[in-house]
Amino acid sequence: MRAITIPEFGGADVLRAADVKTPEPGPGQVSIDVAYAGANFAEILYRRGVVDVPLPFVPGIEVSGHVRAVGDGVEDLRPGRPVAALTIVDSGGYAEVAVTSADLVAPLDGLPLDVAAAVPSNSTTAFLVLDRVARIEPGESVLVHAAAGGVGSQLGQAARLLGAGRVVGTVGSSAKIEAARAFGYDEVVLRDRRPDGPFDVVVDMVGGPARRAGLDLLAPMGRLVVMGNASGADDVGLSANDLWFANRTVSGFNLAAFSAAHPEQAGRALRRAVAAAESGTLRVRVETLPLERAAEAHRRIESGATTGKLVLAVAP
Numbered sequence: 095m096r097a098i099t100i101p102e103f104g105g106a107d108v109l110r111a112a113d114v115k116t117p118e119p120g121p122g123q124v125s126i127d128v129a130y131a132g133a134n135f136a137e138i139l140y141r142r143g144v145v146d147v148p149l150p151f152v153p154g155i156e157v158s159g160h161v162r163a164v165g166d167g168v169e170d171l172r173p174g175r176p177v178a179a180l181t182i183v184d185s186g187g188y189a190e191v192a193v194t195s196a197d198l199v200a201p202l203d204g205l206p207l208d209v210a211a212a213v214p215s216n217s218t219t220a221f222l223v224l225d226r227v228a229r230i231e232p233g234e235s236v237l238v239h240a241a242a243g244g245v246g247s248q249l250g251q252a253a254r255l256l257g258a259g260r261v262v263g264t265v266g267s268s269a270k271i272e273a274a275r276a277f278g279y280d281e282v283v284l285r286d287r288r289p290d291g292p293f294d295v296v297v298d299m300v301g302g303p304a305r306r307a308g309l310d311l312l313a314p315m316g317r318l319v320v321m322g323n324a325s326g327a328d329d330v331g332l333s334a335n336d337l338w339f340a341n342r343t344v345s346g347f348n349l350a351a352f353s354a355a356h357p358e359q360a361g362r363a364l365r366r367a368v369a370a371a372e373s374g375t376l377r378v379r380v381e382t383l384p385l386e387r388a389a390e391a392h393r394r395i396e397s398g399a400t401t402g403k404l405v406l407a408v409a410p
């Protein structure tokens with residue numbers, strides 16, 4: 095089958111189209127004829143070698159398409175069913191056929207396949223981060239960094255759906271303020287201008303000064319969730335004693351590790367996100383590029399210039 099591979103770690107130029115063996119589903123797994131594959135910051139980390147993966151490697155942590163075949167023990171999914179799926183545990187989404195655990199599949203009920211490919215990673219993460227990790231309560235205030243991005247565009251809306259009060263986003267450039275506002279943020283500010291705090295929940299996937307500011311802006315009993323380091327900044331040192339004295343909590347979340355350890359729970363969150371997108375309460379904005387232009391998608395994400403989500407058309 096046709097796939098985009100990482101033959102060696104490096105810049106976007108290392109990505110290569112190649113013919114690779116078509117994967118078959120094992121027990122408890124399904125294979126999917128991929129229609130669209132989401133393009134994510136995570137795949138850039140694999141390509142750069144930040145996450146050590148065996149080479150050559152087929153990236154791709156989420157797809158939409160139709161069930162192709164099911165492995166032993168899979169009862170509730172049949173070939174031909176339109177689905178969205180997390181392929182985040184073993185990757186392989188930038189390909190004509192992808193395999194994943196049946197737990198990490200959501201049947202679709204009318205959601206367009208291009209939009210469905212953008213839901214599994216970012217929208218699922220948004221619900222898990224706010225609900226399971228930050229344990230948001232009705233009326234609480236939320237600050238989200240990189241609010242116009244793939245996951246940022248979902249966090250503000252998920253916060254609202256979970257009953258948040260004031261929801262504020264930060265962006266890196268003024269060109270993104272309107273885009274973030276369109277995703278439902280009450281206020282959007284440039285990241286180098288500190289918003290009026292404090293906040294009960296801060297979600298940081300940018301790192302560096304944004305993480306430090308997020309910590310400083312926490313209300314007593316506030317929770318900072320660390321879920322990425324898009325800026326590539328050095329790690330931020332935290333004082334446990336300061337957390338103690340100020341009644342603050344810092345947590346981390348990683349969807350890949352969570353999905354590997356708790357596939358049933360990740361699958362439930364995925365199906366909740368898909369249902370929200372199907373009902374129209376969660377808006378997902380996608381722009382499509384053909385699979386062969388995966389390197390261009392990576393360059394655009396790495397430039398920090400994208401808003402919403404890029405998806406790769408495999409067999410639309």
Ligand SMILES: NC(=O)c1ccc[n+]([C@@H]2O[C@H](COP(=O)([O-])OP(=O)(O)OC[C@H]3O[C@@H](n4cnc5c(N)ncnc54)[C@H](OP(=O)(O)O)[C@@H]3O)[C@@H](O)[C@H]2O)c1
Nearest residue numbers: 135240243244245265266299321322323324325348349398
């Ligand atoms: N832990 C998890 O499970 C999980 C799940 C999903 C995503 N993530 C993380 O969340 C972050 C965003 O992912 P995404 O897929 O939503 O990507 P994205 O749409 O490209 O968002 C990344 C954003 O980060 C900001 N940014 C700041 N410094 C940057 C730099 N040096 N290079 C590029 N971007 C920079 C940019 O927004 P501004 O212009 O507003 O600064 C950019 O749009 C990534 O760090 C990713 O690893 C983590």
